[in-house]
Amino acid sequence: MIILQATQGPAVPAVATRIGEPNAVAMVFFFAFIAITIGITYWAARRTRTTEDFYAAARSITPGQNGFALAGDYMSAASFLGIAGLVSTTGFDGLIYSTGWLVGWPVVLFLIAEPLRNIGKYTFADVVAARLRQTPVRIAAALGTLATVTLYLIAQMVGAGGLIRLMFGLSYETAIVIVGAAMLAYVLFGGMIATTWVQIVKAGLLLGGAALLALMVLSKFGMNPVALFAAAADKYGAGVLAPGKLVAAPLDAISLGMALMFGTAGLPHILMRFYTVPDARAARTSVFYATGLIGVFYLMTFVLGFGAMVLVGPEAIKAVDKGGNMAAPLLAEVLGGTPFLGFIAAVAFATILAVVAGLTLSGAAALSHDLWVNVVRHGEADSREQLRVARFATIALGVVAVLLGILFKGQNVAYMVSLAFAIAASGNFPALVLSIFWRRCTTEGVVSSMVLGTLSTLVLIWLSPTIQVDILKHTGAWFPLKNPALVTIPLSFAVGVLVSLATRDEIAVERFAAVERRMHVGEA
């Protein structure tokens, strides 16, 4: 999959580029971003008194704001740098990812967003546990959440380290510690209010930066994207507009597609955002805005990718970074010189910071709200205690994220993101669908679906060619697919249904009518 291959060894630029040298403009923009977001955090900290403030921004975020924040949570550096890089080096094949990353959003809207807002409180486990037995459901959901969040966090951290080293010339470890510290400040003091506004600022910067870059590219081609594609085809052959070898194995493509489509609807940090708006209607509208913003962004990656291919050239891009991740920054440098390169570099850094903050908050919610408050304390914890535990969990997760980021240095980031999607799609999504829509499901059924969905995904990842052949250098792999979603999503649903049919859960059936009513009408 994509991208952000943290390259080993120093990058040796074969082209005239200032990438990798300390860049004054990048520093100025970067510190401006840090200053603004710390200012927001200070403002948010004074408004963060209750758990509702900390986890759900007092449910006061408007649909438009949440649309931007969802887009900010979702559009990671992998999207911006990775897809632009893939398109610039492979052409059409890269576009397959541009489409794949968007198609999960309609599914979120149709099946999950409104029921989640009406039934739950802070985490997706609230929804699954609404009519099932609390303890087993919360533990299983926390397992799925933490597995997803950890893989996603590692990917972002490793990406951040590699990226910042390439762009600013800082050491990998320094970069990771800076990201960890800034993120901890946002989440710890400003909770969901600060995290939301960091996402909004970041989404605005990212969309603005990408739009500016795309317009500058198009201005060289009479504002006509087709003329740009034609220039690419003239220079590198019509093959760049046709599928290449990326989709050599159709089953791999379908499996990855399933992970992306259903994984989005199981990402804890995305789901948590629906609790920040006042009601289900606002949740619905916010997905509509988010889909539009993210869609426009991915359409712009067509222009950025082919723009970099024509104006920078695939060879020059690969010379700076083998994974192609520096295509967008190089394009910025060609079009706007060092200052614009600095701006785009700062935007990419801000992008990672914001995603990491959202992930940490959702992981902290699973640890404190699901495990501590509802399992250990059986729901009997006052607001002060809940906040204290949530903040402690945040610190713990922040430290773990920094350590894992350093430990996993050099791993393929994009692959780990796709695995996080696979776990979300197999561990979390089936449980949500079964518990919301199926009267007959039982605690045993849903818990086994979550546990088996998560574990089977982890096991099949271990047995996949990427781990066995590429990393462990074995000659073959027991399991043929790079992404296990094609097997694990149906498996998770099947286990949930079969175990439910084999067991009885009177309370779950009894409560269905009330929960179903709440899912539509909301709290009385």
Next chain:
Amino acid sequence: MSEHRFRSLAETRWRIAVSLTAVMVAIYFGFILLIAYNKPLMGRLLTRGLSVGVLLGALVIVLSWVLTWIYVRWANTHYDAGLDQLRRAEAPR
């Protein structure tokens, strides 16, 4: 009958949610299957610089957004109106 009204509203929403999800699945996996099994078609040029594949890729993105628009339009008019009626019918008790 408020219960009857609720049932029909819940069933309508479920039908629409499942149909739109199925349409989304068909669009995206149709696109992927074409890439996997009909590469010549995807590479065919419609005009200089625009292949079938690039056009369909952009269309998948636009259609995803159109589908969310269709759902939001339905929900804002019919579903919300139905929910309001339900709430009003139950309020006096």
